[in-house]
Amino acid sequence: MNLQQTIDELFLSQRKEWQLLDEAIKQLDNVKVRDLVWSRDIFVEVQFNPARMVSTSAKIDKEAIEKRPCFLCPKNRPKEQKGIPFLDKYLILANPYPILHNHLTIPFHSHVAQRIHKKIGDMLILAESLPDYVVFYNGPKCGASAPDHFHLQAGLKMPILQSEDNQLRSCLIIESKSLNEAEDRFEDVYRYLHHCQPREDEPMMNVIAYVEDDKYVLHVFPRKAHRPRQYYLEGKEQLLISPGALDMAGLIITVREEDFEKITKEDVEDIYAQVSMPVI
Numbered sequence: 001m002n003l004q005q006t007i008d009e010l011f012l013s014q015r016k017e018w019q020l021l022d023e024a025i026k027q028l029d030n031v032k033v034r035d036l037v038w039s040r041d042i043f044v045e046v047q048f049n050p051a052r053m054v055s056t057s058a059k060i061d062k063e064a065i066e067k068r069p070c071f072l073c074p075k076n077r078p079k080e081q082k083g084i085p086f087l088d089k090y091l092i093l094a095n096p097y098p099i100l101h102n103h104l105t106i107p108f109h110s111h112v113a114q115r116i117h118k119k120i121g122d123m124l125i126l127a128e129s130l131p132d133y134v135v136f137y138n139g140p141k142c143g144a145s146a147p148d149h150f151h152l153q154a155g156l157k158m159p160i161l162q163s164e165d166n167q168l169r170s171c172l173i174i175e176s177k178s179l180n181e182a183e184d185r186f187e188d189v190y191r192y193l194h195h196c197q198p199r200e201d202e203p204m205m206n207v208i209a210y211v212e213d214d215k216y217v218l219h220v221f222p223r224k225a226h227r228p229r230q231y232y233l234e235g236k237e238q239l240l241i242s243p244g245a246l247d248m249a250g251l252i253i254t255v256r257e258e259d260f261e262k263i264t265k266e267d268v269e270d271i272y273a274q275v276s277m278p279v280i
Helices: 003-017 019-028 050-056 062-067 117-129 179-196 245-249 257-262 265-275
Strands: 032-037 043-048 083-086 090-094 104-107 133-138 151-156 172-176 205-212 215-222 251-254
Touching: 003 019, 003 083, 003 090, 019 050, 032 257, 043 257, 117 133, 117 151, 117 179, 117 205, 117 215, 133 245, 172 179, 179 215, 205 245, 215 245, 245 251, 251 257
Parallel strands: 043 251
Antiparallel strands: 032 043, 083 090, 090 104, 104 151, 133 151, 133 205, 172 215, 205 215
16 A cells, blocks of 8 residues: 555545544535636646635744744644554654645654754655655644644645746746756755855745656745735734635635635735745
C-alpha cells in the first residue's frame, strides 16, 4: 500500500471515530465558491468557509503564542486524532478544519519554530510521495496559525493551486527533474529574499510544492506583509482575510458570508498589492 492509499484509509477510519472531522468534511462538500475573472488565464476562486475562522483570526504575537498550548504537540492534540509517521520525523494528520479535500497537517516531531530553510527537501520528498496532492508551507508571518511549531500542509490538487506568476502577485517558479537541483535553486531564492528582508529571521514567503510530469515544482510567493489593512478595519469596511499559501495561489478563503458576498476584483488586487512582494 502506497502513502496515498494509507492516507485514504486514515480518512476512512478517522471519519468513523472522530465526529468533528466527519462533520467538517461534509460541510466542505457544501462550501460556497465563486470566481472573479480578469482573463482566461487570470482569475481567483473565492471560498466561503466559516470553519476556518479559528485560523484566520489567530493571534500570532509572542505573548499570545506563549499563553496558549501548542495544538500541534502530541500532548495537546485531540485524543481522537491519529496519524501516519513520515520520514521518522513527521506525523501526517487529518486537518479537522479543511479547506481542501483530504486536507492534511504534517507537524514535525518536536516543537521547533516554523522555518522552511533546511526542510525544503522534506517538502519535495512528501510531494513526490503524494503525486495527487499539493504540499504547502505558510511562513510564520504569512498565514501560519502555529508559527511556533514547524508543519507543512497538503491537499488534493486543484488547477487554481498550480497557478503561476501573473499581474496580481509575484510567484517565483522552480522546476527540475532532480530533487537536489530543486533544493539548490530554492537555496538561491531563499538567499535573495533574505537579502531583501535582512531583519527577518526568515524571509516572508509561502511555498507550494508538487510533482507533475516527473518534475519537482516549487511556487514561492514572496511576501511583504502578513495581513492587509482591510483585516484591521471595522464595520462594513472590514474584510477578514488573512492570506496564506492557498490564497496567494488564487483560492481566497473568506470566513464570513458578508465578505464572500462583497469582495470585488478591486479588493483582491488591493490585497495582493499590499501583501505580495514584487521581485525584480
